[in-house]
Amino acid sequence: xxxxxxxxxxxxxxxxxxxxxxxxxxxxxxxxxxxxxxxxxxxxxxxxxxxxxxxxxxxxxxxxxxxxxxxxxxxxxxxxxxxxxxxxxxxxxxxxxxxxxxxxxxxxxxxxxxxxxxxxxxxxxxxxxxxxxxxxxxxxxxxxxxxxxxxxxxxxxxxxxxxxxxxxxxxxxxxxxxxxxxxxxxxxxxxxxxxxxxxxxxxxxxxxxxxxxxxxxxxxxxxxxxxxxxxxxxxxxxxxxxxxxxxxxxxxxxxxxxxxxxxxxxxxxxxxxxxxxxxxxxxxxxxxxxxxxxxxxxxxxxxxxxxxxxxxxxxxxxxxxxxxxxxxxxxxxxxxxxxxxxxxxxxxxxxxxxxxxxxxxxxxxxxxxxxxxxxxxxxxxxxxxxxxxxxxxxxxxxxxxxxxxxxx
Amino acid sequence: xxxxxxxxxxxxxxxxxxxxxxxxxxxxxxxxxxxxxxxxxxxxxxxxxxxxxxxxxxxxxxxxxxxxxxxxxxxxxxxxxxxxxxxxxxxxxxxxxxxxxxxxxxxxxxxxxxxxxxxxxxxxxxxxxxxxxxxxxxxxxxxxxxxxxxxxxxxxxxxxxxxxxxxxxxxxxxxxxxxxxxxxxxxxxxxxxxxxxxxxxxxxxxxxxxxxxxxxxxxxxxxxxxxxxxxxxxxxxxxxxxxxxxxxxxxxxxxxxxxxxxxxxxxxxxxxxxxxxxxxxxxxxxxxxxxxxxxxxxxxxxxxxxxxxxxxxxxxxxxxxxxxxxxxxxxxxxxxxxxxxxxxxxxxxxxxxxxxxxxxxxxxxxxxxxxxxxxxxxxxxxxxxxxxxxxxxxxxxxxxxxxxxxxxxxxxxxxxxxxxxxxxxxxxxxxxxxxxxxxxxxxxxxxxxxxxxxxxxxxxxxxxxxxxxxxxxxxxxxxxxxxxxxxxxxxxxxxxxxxxxxxxxxxxxxxxxxxxxxxxxxxxxxxxxxxxxxxxxxxxxxxxxxxxxxxxxxxxxxxxxxxxxxxx
Numbered sequence: 014x015x016x017x018x019x020x021x022x023x024x025x026x027x028x029x030x031x032x033x034x035x036x037x038x039x040x041x042x043x044x045x046x047x048x049x050x051x052x053x054x055x056x057x058x059x060x061x062x063x064x065x066x067x068x069x070x071x072x073x074x075x076x077x078x079x080x081x082x083x084x085x086x087x088x089x090x091x092x093x094x095x096x097x098x099x100x101x102x103x104x105x106x107x108x109x110x111x112x113x114x115x116x117x118x119x120x121x122x123x124x125x126x127x128x129x130x131x132x133x134x135x136x137x138x139x140x141x142x143x144x145x146x147x148x149x150x151x152x153x154x155x156x157x158x159x160x161x162x163x164x165x166x167x168x169x170x171x172x173x174x175x176x177x178x179x180x181x182x183x184x185x186x187x188x189x190x191x192x193x194x195x196x197x198x199x200x201x202x203x204x205x206x207x208x209x210x211x212x213x214x215x216x217x218x219x220x221x222x223x224x225x226x227x228x229x230x231x232x233x234x235x236x237x238x239x240x241x242x243x244x245x246x247x248x249x250x251x252x253x254x255x256x257x258x259x260x261x262x263x264x265x266x267x268x269x270x271x272x273x274x275x276x277x278x279x280x281x282x283x284x285x286x287x288x289x290x291x292x293x294x295x296x297x298x299x300x301x302x303x304x305x306x307x308x309x310x311x312x313x314x315x316x317x318x319x320x321x322x323x324x325x326x327x328x329x330x331x332x333x334x335x336x337x338x339x340x341x342x343x344x345x346x347x348x349x350x351x352x353x354x355x356x357x358x359x360x361x362x363x364x365x366x367x368x369x370x371x372x373x374x375x376x377x378x379x380x381x382x383x384x385x386x387x388x389x390x391x392x393x394x395x396x397x398x399x400x401x402x403x404x405x406x407x408x409x410x411x412x413x414x415x416x417x418x419x420x421x
Numbered sequence: 422x423x424x425x426x427x428x429x430x431x432x433x434x435x436x437x438x439x440x441x442x443x444x445x446x447x448x449x450x451x452x453x454x455x456x457x458x459x460x461x462x463x464x465x466x467x468x469x470x471x472x473x474x475x476x477x478x479x480x481x482x483x484x485x486x487x488x489x490x491x492x493x494x495x496x497x498x499x500x501x502x503x504x505x506x507x508x509x510x511x512x513x514x515x516x517x518x519x520x521x522x523x524x525x526x527x528x529x530x531x532x533x534x535x536x537x538x539x540x541x542x543x544x545x546x547x548x549x550x551x552x553x554x555x556x557x558x559x560x561x562x563x564x565x566x567x568x569x570x571x572x573x574x575x576x577x578x579x580x581x582x583x584x585x586x587x588x589x590x591x592x593x594x595x596x597x598x599x600x601x602x603x604x605x606x607x608x609x610x611x612x613x614x615x616x617x618x619x620x621x622x623x624x625x626x627x628x629x630x631x632x633x634x635x636x637x638x639x640x641x642x643x644x645x646x647x648x649x650x651x652x653x654x655x656x657x658x659x660x661x662x663x664x665x666x667x668x669x670x671x672x673x674x675x676x677x678x679x680x681x682x683x684x685x686x687x688x689x690x691x692x693x694x695x696x697x698x699x700x701x702x703x704x705x706x707x708x709x710x711x712x713x714x715x716x717x718x719x720x721x722x723x724x725x726x727x728x729x730x731x732x733x734x735x736x737x738x739x740x741x742x743x744x745x746x747x748x749x750x751x752x753x754x755x756x757x758x759x760x761x762x763x764x765x766x767x768x769x770x771x772x773x774x775x776x777x778x779x780x781x782x783x784x785x786x787x788x789x790x791x792x793x794x795x796x797x798x799x800x801x802x803x804x805x806x807x808x809x810x811x812x813x814x815x816x817x818x819x820x821x822x823x824x825x826x827x828x829x830x831x832x833x834x835x836x837x838x839x840x841x842x843x844x845x846x847x848x849x850x851x852x853x854x855x856x857x858x859x860x861x862x863x864x865x866x867x868x869x870x871x872x873x874x875x876x877x878x879x880x881x882x883x884x885x886x887x888x889x890x891x892x893x894x895x896x897x898x899x900x901x902x903x904x905x906x907x908x909x910x911x912x913x914x915x916x917x918x919x920x921x922x923x924x925x926x927x928x929x930x931x932x933x934x935x936x937x938x939x940x941x942x943x944x945x946x947x948x949x950x951x952x953x954x955x956x957x958x959x960x961x962x963x964x965x966x967x968x969x970x971x972x973x974x975x976x977x978x979x980x981x982x983x984x985x986x987x988x989x
Contacts, residue, residue: 056935061945064780064954071784088935089945098676099933101684102838105467106845113933130471206572212663214674269577269663275951283553284765285570304761304774305951418665419488 038134038335040141046336047081053337054084058096059118061089062275065299069353069360077344083337088114093123100132100329112331116338120324121160121216124168125403127327134328134335137166142339144346145169149367155323156365160400161237168325169342172354173363174292175394176224176319179387183309185287193315194228198255200288201262207287209263211277212270213410217292222409224320226252227398236401240408249409253416260417267417282306292322294394295361298385302358310387314395321397323365348375357385444810445824451840451862452827458839459695459831462688472685479689486686488665493693496667497701499581500651503588504705507646510589510739511596515635516627517733520609527737528601529974530744533967534594535916537747538923540943541959543587543659545750547576548757548952550583553765555753561766570765576660584661588653590743592646596639597740598916599871602909603638606878607631624733625726628716638874644702645829645870651701652694654833655925655944668694676838684838695831751963758956777953785942785961792922792938792965794853799860800917803868804910810869811876812898826866833926841930856932860924864917871913875906907980911973919966939965 040046055077061067067087074085090096096117103112119127127133139145148170150156156170157163180190191197201208211218227233229251235241241248260267264286271277277289278300291297300306326342328335344350348371351364361384368376384390461467465476483489518524537545548554553570561567576583609631616626636643652669661667666674672694675687757763758777760770828836840859849855883905887897903910925940932941943958 056933061942064951067784068780086935088933089937089942091945095929098838098930099841102841102930103845105842108845113935265572265574265577268574268579272658279952280553282762282764283570284568285553303951304772304776307762307764414665415487419491 038138038339040138040339043141043143046339049336050334050340051082053334054086055115055334055337055341056086056088056113057116057118057338057341058088058090058093058099058114060091060093061087062091065303065360072353073341073345073350076350077341080344081337081340083334083340085337085341093117093119097123097127097132100127100331101130103331104130104132109331111333112329113333114329115332115334116341117327117329118171118324119168119327120322121400122403122406124159124164124325124327125162127329128162128165128167132330133167134330134332135165135167138328138339139164139166139169139342142169142343142346144343144348147348147366147370148346149365149370151367153323153365155321155397155399158399159325160322160406161402164325168327169346170323170365171326171345172324173321173365174324175294175314175321175363175397176220176290176292177294177296177312177314177389177394178288178290179281179297179306179310179312180288181281181307181309182311183307184284187311187313190288190313191315193317194225194255197288198259198262201259204287205262206264206266207285209265209267209271209277209280209286210290211273213413215273217274217277217290218270219406219410220292220320221290222252222256222413223401223406224398225255226405226409227320227401228315228317229255236405237399239402239404245408249412252409253412256413256417278305281310292320293362295355295357295363295385295388297387298357299361301387302385306387308386312387312389314389314393316395318396318398320400322400348372348378352378352382355379356382357388361385361388363391444806448862448865449824451843451858452824454843455831455836455839456827458842459688459691459836462685463692465685467684467688479685482686483689483693486671489668489671489693492665492668492671493697495581495662495665496651496657496669496694497697497704499585499588499661499667500647500701501704501708502585503592503650504643504647505708506585506589507592507596508643510593510736510743511600512632512636513624513732513736514597514740515600515604516624516632517729517736519604519627520613523737527740527744528597531594531597531740533970534591534744534747535598535919535966535970537591537751537963537967538940538943538959539591539653540655540659541754541955541963542591542747542750543656544952544955544959545754546583546587546590546746547659548753549746549750550575555768558766558768567766577663579662579664581662581667584657584667587656587660588650590746591656592650593740593743596642596646598912599642599874600635600639602871602912603635603874603878605908606638606875606880607634620725620727622725622727622729624729625719625724629720632716633713634878638878641826641870641873644705645867647701647705648698648829651698652833668697691831751959754952754956754959756956757952758954758960760953777951778957781954781957785939788937788939788942789961789965791853791936792940795857795860795928795936795938796918796921796965799857799864799921800868800914802857802861803865803917804872804914806865807869807872807913808898808903808910811873812894825869828863829866829870837927837930840927844931852932853936856928856936859927859931860921863924863927864920867920868913868917871916872906872909875909879905908973908977911976915966915969915973918969922962922965 038046038049057070059066059070067089070085070087074087077083077085088096096114099114100112117123148156153173155173159168178190189200191200197208210221213219213222226249227236230236230248235244235248264271264280271280271286274289274291274296277286278291278296280286281289282305294312297306297310297312301308301310326345328338328342332338346365348366351366352375354360354362355364364379368379371379462472463479465472465474465479514527518527549556551557551570552573552575557565557567557570612630613626616630619626621629654669654673657667657670661670665671668690672687672690675683675690756770759773759775761772761774763770837859844855879902883901884897887901892900922938923940924938925944928936928938929941939958939962943955943962
């Protein structure tokens with residue numbers, strides 16, 4: 014048995030030495046990419062926590078099969094970092110070809126980490142995709158900068174996100190709703206125990222901290238670059254002074270926190286929370302459609318702006334089906350796929366395309382979409398505040414855990 | 422122990438040795454790779470992430486983590502509290518009721534509970550006891566006046582009481598089932614008659630006569646409960662304290678951190694977790710000593726302790742409560758799976774709809790097939806190997822296969838990461854085979870654990886009689902030992918089956934997510950928090966092992982219809 018195991022390892026090492034055949038993966042030569050993709054299987058690693066999203070990816074897989082002969086397998090993750098971990102383990106083992114991950118749904122810190130460790134397929138393919146011509150990279154700066162980190166077109170935009178608050182109009186009057194972080198604190202004083210945020214390092218929870226930081230920090234340009242150790246304490250002092258006041262007014266007096274956004278959604282339905290928030294403006298409408306929230310739930314934003322960003326698709330450096338991954342990324346960027354994605358009955362995720370660049374027919378289809386009763390119109394969403402550099406997120410999380418990580 | 426078959430052990434000794442060496446090589450290699458996958462990064466060695474020099478920095482970083490001591494201590498205390506309570510409940514219940522009609526009733530009630538996945542049971546419990554949970558909804562607002570959920574810190578209380586309660590409800594059935602297998606090899610009726618004739622109460626009679634032998638047999642299982650409770654992740658996330666979370670939860674967070682450098686920290690913390698587990702084991706050994714001392718004093722004192730109705734009733738109530746909690750909880754998850762909008766304080770959903778089932782079921786089939794195939798093959802393989810190992814090693818306590826228990830003792834998350842590197846380095850494609858191999862690695866110790874005790878305690882005279890008739894060792898094994906141990910074998914198989922069904926991390930990481938099982942689907946979807954979908958997956962996931970346990974408990978009765986003594 015050990016002899017055979019030795020042979021297997023030897024054979025594997027030989028196979029690694031003789032790298033895989035050269036394939037057409039230059040997005041500039043699109044016909045060759047499409048030809049090469051035919052028959053490939055793309056392992057698409059994407060968060061699998063939402064049935065509507067999973068259904069959307071299943072639809073895209075079906076279309077890819079019938080149009081391009083590409084098989085799409087949705088590898089459902091509970092956390093994108095697991096896909097990153099797979100690529101890391103492969104690199105650790107010297108497996109620089111034939112990797113298990115072909116396409117990842119990614120943004121923010123996961124992207125920053127993969128870019129830093131050189132785990133991404135390059136050079137810049139995203140702008141060479143045929144459907145790139147529709148992308149709104151002029152008015153949506155987050156399409157080219159992922160949490161201030163230049164994408165260097167190592168990832169292709171897939172959808173937009175914006176921080177939006179939800180409340181139940183049957184319980185909370187519209188006139189009482191806060192319009193800024195400062196007035197949220199006043200609201201919490203009047204309604205103790207009815208607001209909270211997911212416990213960092215949950216993504217939505219940290220986003221709330223960033224929202225408050227952006228509103229309270231004196232000089233917002235500081236957030237565009239990495240943390241400056243010399244001024245960090247002073248920079249975040251207003252944030253933590255705010256949290257010191259807010260914490261005892263939180264749900265369970267800040268001795269426990271919701272796990273994540275869906276947990277907050279459940280708590281809004283259960284009547285434990287009165288104001289929650291999400292990173293997708295259509296979340297409430299789709300939750301109403303699914304019977305998870307009552308149809309009296311409505312959205313609101315801060316007039317001074319809320320956090321906005323873009324999520325992306327990236328290909329690991331050692332992906333097996335690079336051509337198939339390129340074709341899938343392009344398809345997901347098509348007006349057809351983006352329209353379907355923005356439909357709140359299907360997913361409700363804001364498009365990254367510019368309506369001005371679309372054909373008249375596609376444009377009117379987007380304009381005709383019924384965004385749902387609880388979704389704000391694009392012009393009601395208010396200004397978008399840009400994400401701080403990822404460094405801030407890491408440091409704020411650590412600082413938060415140090416200060417509030419042990420309730421007494 | 423082991424005297425009667427020493428001759429046989431000597432005869433097969435040399436061959437047994439080679440089998441063991443081979444097994445140690447086949448199984449030990451991946452286990453050691455898993456261990457190396459923790460130790461090397463903990464000391465800074467993980468070239469893929471730029472760590473190529475040995476350093477103690479990561480331990481310093483770990484020591485600098487806020488509240489790390491409290492995280493570690495909470496786990497130890499919760500683990501010890503769980504284990505103490507579970508042993509007390511199961512021990513008292515066995516002592517008070519073994520051999521009575523109420524016993525067999527509760528036995529049938531409790532056995533299927535083993536099939537319920539930990540996470541599902543934890544969710545069920547959380548929804549029962551939370552301030553917006555079912556119990557409060559039932560009596561609100563009529564009795565309590567609550568139109569809004571009260572601000573009680575349950576679950577996730579800082580003392581980890583909800584977590585301990587959740588672990589007890591799940592671990593008591595496990596230990597009970599192990600004890601049941603062991604009990605069938607002990608002279609229960611005779612010793613009951615003897616101690617009763619001497620005037621002992623039921624509890625004290627059992628304690629002085631049978632308990633030491635019974636405990637010896639369940640001891641490994643007790644340690645498994647202890648280690649599991651100290652290092653559990655999913656139950657701790659759902660029910661445990663959050664500020665700070667227990668150490669295993671924090672390790673899981675670091676290992677999944679998008680900042681990849683946190684892996685070094687996670688590995689160092691995994692070594693700390695190993696130390697924490699060892700500390701818990703040492704404390705338990707002390708508790709055992711104290712227990713032995715007290716029992717010896719009790720025995721020598723000759724006290725009969727006839728008034729034991731109260732502790733007996735408490736233990737019966739506790740066992741029944743475990744069963745009831747999980748059954749009611751699962752039933753409510755079932756209601757959730759067909760609920761439309763269900764707001765506080767309504768005791769019943771506003772409307773029922775099969776929508777979630779209709780949407781989910783069709784996609785469950787592939788995952789269901791993979792789950793069953795993995796569980797059937799890994800449990801069968803493990804049972805076969807366990808029988809082989811026990812047969813080779815006979816009654817000599819097999820120190821050779823102690824190594825196989827390592828997967829139970831190591832924090833799963835780092836262990837699996839080490840394995841993943843090994844498998845990728847060996848050039849193996851993530852496929853059914855490699856996932857099966859890893860499942861096998863986790864299933865085998867549980868199967869061995871369930872089977873070893875009854876195997877050793879089987880009355881050797883049966884086999885001596887068979888040998889007297891000139892039967893070969895193999896014939897004796899097939900026609901005498903295995904039929905006598907049929908129930909133990911089936912139980913061990915069912916335990917292995919349910920372990921395989923519930924494995925999440927190994928399936929995900931080794932299968933690179935390409936093999937979808939009910940467990941991977943359930944955890945991915947539970948991150949989305951939809952109680953309907955969680956309910957469906959919990960029901961499906963629980964129903965698989967449930968069926969197997971049902972078969973395991975019914976088969977002996979069907980097969981041995983005409984042999985009354987073999988039916989238990």
